[in-house]
Amino acid sequence: MGICTGRTVIITGAARGLGRSYALAFAAEGANVVVNDIGTSLTGEGRDTSAADAVVAAIQAAGGRAIANHEDIADWDAAKRIVDATIAAFGGLDVVVNNAGIVRDRMFVSAAPEEWDATMHVHLRGHFCLSRHAVDYWRAQQKAGKAVDARIINTSSGAGLQGSIAQAAYSTAKGGIAALTLVQAAELGRYGITANALAPAARTRMTEGAFADKMAKVDTGFDKQDPDNIAPTVVWLGSAQSAHVTGCVFELEGGRITIETGWNLGPTVERDCRWRPREVGDAVNLLLAERPAPRRVWGS
Template sequence: MGICEGRTVIITGAARGLGRAYALAFAAEGANVVVNDIGASLGGEGRDTSAADGVVAEIVAAGGQAVANYEDITDWDAAKRIVDAAVAAFGDLHVVVNNAGIVRDRMFVSATLDEWDATMHVHLRGHFCVARHAVDYWRGKQKAGINPDARIINTTSGAGLQGSIAQAAYSTAKGGIAALTLVQAAELGRYGITANALAPAARTRMTEQAFAEKMATETAAFDAMDPANVAPTVVWLGSGASAHVTGCVFELEGGKIMLEDGWREGPYVDPGARWEPSDVGGAVDTLLAARVAPRKVWGSA
């Protein structure tokens, strides 16, 4: 019996890359899987339902349970239909893995409003809509005296945690998702819901375009960039065994599981009085000399 036996999980963007790896891994551990994907291009254009159908066929052929779903996660009513579809197909819902996303890489000086809005729409609104309807469902269970033992698993990125050259919109959206996760964890524990986030590094359509050299590990003894390497931690976070873990951000790459330490208060000076503007510079220089060196923005020197 797998660690997710009988649990039902919605995975957005589940037709390719990381989402597909998650879907297969959850199913292998006994979960019922809703494979949500509209089949869009990397930039969010177009529709292709065959992509989700193919993952469902793989799961069913291996003896698992899955249904395809082609609803748009950014549409409020459609997002509710995703939750409803999970309950209709499998009688319950336990896990939402918010994985779907797009990228519109552009140096900030050339970025357009449409690219910015599209990126925020898919990442931030998409994370909000599906989870918000799932929380309504789980709160209803909790009010009826049933512990939902539920999980929200969000997707941030190294770009969101430290920034990435030519990815201002993507980095901003992913940073927002990390902050959203902290708030969800703080607010939703009373309903039996945990919230955690992942910053995965793996070979996908998105990363092959931006980090081709880093992603080329297929011929190594251990293919560190295989998306399947990330899946075991995601499955465990979706299981009943992870109920004590919430409000965490994990960076995952190859066999590495790293817990992010987050923003913390650093060195400070306080004279107990108002500063003169001319004195602030010296204080800031003292703080800069005392701080822990920050991580570099991806792609910077």
């Protein structure tokens, strides 16, 4: 009996890469899986539903339960249809894994508003729409006197936590998702809902192009960049065992699990009077000398 037996999970962007690994791993641990994917290119263009259907076929062939869903997560009404279809198929919903995303790499000086808007639309609005409808369902369940033990698992990125050259829009969206997770965790615990986020590093369509050498498959030994390495932590976060964990951002790579410490207060100077402009520089220089060295922006 798996740790997610009887639980139902929606996974967005589940046709390939990390999402596919999550779907197969959840199913192997007994979950009912909704494989949501509209089958776009990396830049969010085109549609192909066959990849999502193939993941469902693989789960069913292994004895699991799954359905495919090809709705657009960033469409408010379509996101509700995803939740409704899940409940109709499996009788409920326990976990939402917001994994789908696109990338429009561009140096900031060349960035176009259309690319910026498209990136925000899929990542931020996509995370919002599906989770919002799921929360409506869980709140209604609680008001009806039913126990709720629900999970929102969001996807941030190292780019969102420390920035990445040529990825201003993507980094901004992913940083916003980390902040959204903190707010969800603070607000939704009263309803039996936890919210956590991932910053995964693994071999996907996105990373193979940007970090070809690092993401290359190895001939022998542990394949650190295999997306299947990320899935166990995600499945555990979706299980009943993780009910005490909320408001965390997990950086995951290979066999490494890290919990981010977030934006904590650093070195401080304070006095009981107003600073004069000419005095601020010396104070800031003192603080810069005392603070730990920050992680470098990716690509710098």
